[in-house]
Amino acid sequence: MDISSPPKTIAILSRGDAAARADATAQNSRFVRVFEALAAIGIDARPVIYDETFADVVRDQLLAVDGVLVWVDPIHQGKTRAELDPLLRDVAAQGPWVSAHPDVILKMGVKEVLYRTRHLGWGADTHRYDSAAAFRAEFPARLRTNGPRVLKQNRGNGGQGVWKVEALPNREAVVRVLHAQRGSMPEDVPLETFIARCEPYFGWGGCLIDQIFQPRLPDGMIRCYMSGAKVAGFGHQRIKALIPPPPEGPDSAEAQPGPRIMHGPDAPQFQTLRRSMEDEWTPGMTELLSIGEPSLPVIWDADFLYGPKDAAGADTYVLCEINASSCFAIPDEAPAAIARTVKHRLVQAKDTAFSS
Incomplete structure (x- = not known):
């Protein structure tokens, strides 16, 4: 298949207002290197800016291309994907392929994946609460028995709805909580008050995920960038989320996360x-979640914390989340990997249409 004659067209979809939409070009986009990598292999990529106020126009644009690459966070300045996801499902049903498809995100790009895949080698002590009543009934005893926990709303980003919770000695009815959002300070609050604070998470995400706290958190987080089923690079960062700020306060230089150091x-x-990601964990996840390899996002990442050292003294890794909705920034090697995956998907899409 020669995809350069005529050129295939791809929309790169991101969120913005009317002014951003009017000014959008490939050259001024934060995805400029992705545009360049696609152009280098003969694919015409176009920026498309989305907002709910002009969704119908966006829908028409998406129906006119061969594929859509989506970079839209689950939550952004109070807006969710509640209207965007049905639009993308409708577009995908009419022909263009969408990455990541909303149904794939609901399988792998939510915190529930931590529970569903907990038996893979990346898992840890993880539980799921399907309702506020279950959370209220089960969480207090688990907290007292198993030490500090990390609670995560099912859909979110930027630390929103992620909490470290620890019991306080001789104060059974009070817990110390720390929100993962930047600038947060530890709070000592009645456990009942905190449980009530979490109840809205069940309305948006449908469940609440509970993992054991990883004490090696200060060693940093490793972001494993994937394009389809292959590793596209890594990022290592000393993070500060869920670590109490220094005496200087949450806005001090010492409280800020370190730079993410990118690697190929x-x-x-x-x-x-x-090797674990490519040979074991990604195949295990796709089988468990019934995700075909051609449906894996063209760019996604798995965020790992360091787990306990194994018997030989080697590092182990614990999955803390998967990002499939809006994975950016990315390593220098990733745009070319994205372009290769897009080219392969276009071939697959054509072959599927021809055979049907």
């Missing part, structure tokens, strides 16, 4: 993790 897929220090 061949970085030697991450080859054990790469």
